[in-house]
Amino acid sequence: MDRLRTTYLGLNLHSPIVASASPLTGVPAKAARMQECGAAAIVLPSLFEEEILYRDADLLMALEQGSEHFAEALDYFPSFATLESTA
Structure with a gap:
């Protein structure tokens, strides 16, 4: 799995999987579940x-x-x- 490491926006990530902003990423429990499933980063929904x-x-x-x-x-x-x- 070490071969999946990448750098994104100056962040060293353990995998290239990034969860985009959605209603799911706004819920802390679901965001934690995404991390458990392999998401290296999560983009939170914007608050305008x-x-x-x-x-x-x-x-x-x-x-x-x-x-x-x-x-x-x-x-x-x-x-x-x-x-x-x-x-």
């Missing part, structure tokens, strides 16, 4: 600022949903002008 901002925006929208409603919601009733014209 946009993903964090979108997640925060979704949470804020979910928390504020329905906050514009209150028990005395006057918009649910017809306007007085409509009531007077039908009388």
